[in-house]
Amino acid sequence: NAGVMQNPRHLVRRRGQEARLRCSPMKGHSHVYWYRQLPEEGLKFMVYLQKENIIDESGMPKERFSAEFPKEGPSILRIQQVVRGDSAAYFCASSPRAPPEKLFFGSGTQLSVL
Amino acid sequence: GDSVTQMEGPVTLSEEAFLTINCTYTATGYPSLFWYVQYPGEGLQLLLKATKADDKGSNKGFEATYRKETTSFHLEKGSVQVSDSAVYFCALIPYNNNDMRFGAGTRLTVKP
Numbered sequence: 001n002a003g004v005m006q007n008p009r010h011l012v013r014r015r016g017q018e019a020r021l022r023c024s025p026m027k028g029h030s031h032v033y034w035y036r037q038l039p040e041e042g043l044k045f046m047v048y049l050q051k052e053n054i055i056d057e058s059g060m061p062k063e064r065f066s067a068e069f070p071k072e073g074p075s076i077l078r079i080q081q082v083v084r085g086d087s088a089a090y091f092c093a094s095s096p097r098a099p100p101e102k103l104f105f106g107s108g109t110q111l112s113v114l
Numbered sequence: 115g116d117s118v119t120q121m122e123g124p125v126t127l128s129e130e131a132f133l134t135i136n137c138t139y140t141a142t143g144y145p146s147l148f149w150y151v152q153y154p155g156e157g158l159q160l161l162l163k164a165t166k167a168d169d170k171g172s173n174k175g176f177e178a179t180y181r182k183e184t185t186s187f188h189l190e191k192g193s194v195q196v197s198d199s200a201v202y203f204c205a206l207i208p209y210n211n212n213d214m215r216f217g218a219g220t221r222l223t224v225k226p
Contacts, residue, residue, distance in 0.1 A: 041219070
């Protein structure tokens with residue numbers, strides 16, 4: 001049973017470009033969470049999605065950031081018009097139920113904005 | 115809102131030393147409490163958890179006890195190894211909530 005898969009592992013973008021981060025949860029998991037980790041800081045909750053629905057996006061910046069988890073395919077975190085401050089590690093986690101007994105994390109996507 | 119606060123790092127210990135990483139929480143109701151570990155270049159892995167007061171979570175020689183009276187969930191290990199070098203995160207899931215909230219993380223380095 002494959003774990004949570006995130007790709008790409010590393011993503012380099014220039015200021016103003018778009019970044020698309022993908023997350024495939026573990027098989028059977030319909031709940032997905034996105035977190036951002038800035039250097040030497042903890043994980044900050046961004047958004048919680050269940051298949052086709054955004055349940056809680058209280059941690060997501062109001063502009064430029066969006067997330068989706070379609071019926072088929074991976075969850076996507078999209079950052080439009082990236083700025084240097086968006087450089088961070090973005091982690092996806094999944095669980096089979098809510099509330100989760102625990103979260104299973106992917107290896108993350110390191111976004112670097114030049 | 116509900117949150118956790120953990121001791122700042124970094125922490126540097128010699129092999130076989132005793133480890134304590136402090137974590138306290140603020141919550142309404144009874145959250146579930148967790149310790150996660152992050153090795154270099156990897157995602158977080160669950161280390162241990164406790165879901166109610168006085169529960170003790172344990173794994174790989176690490177232990178933490180859910181203390182309601184002191185709102186704490188301190189991580190301990192009697193004898194650390196070089197392979198324990200990692201970043202450790204305290205976390206909680208608030209009662210009747212779905213998202214997990216993390217502390218800032220504590221970097222542990224164990225020297226031979």
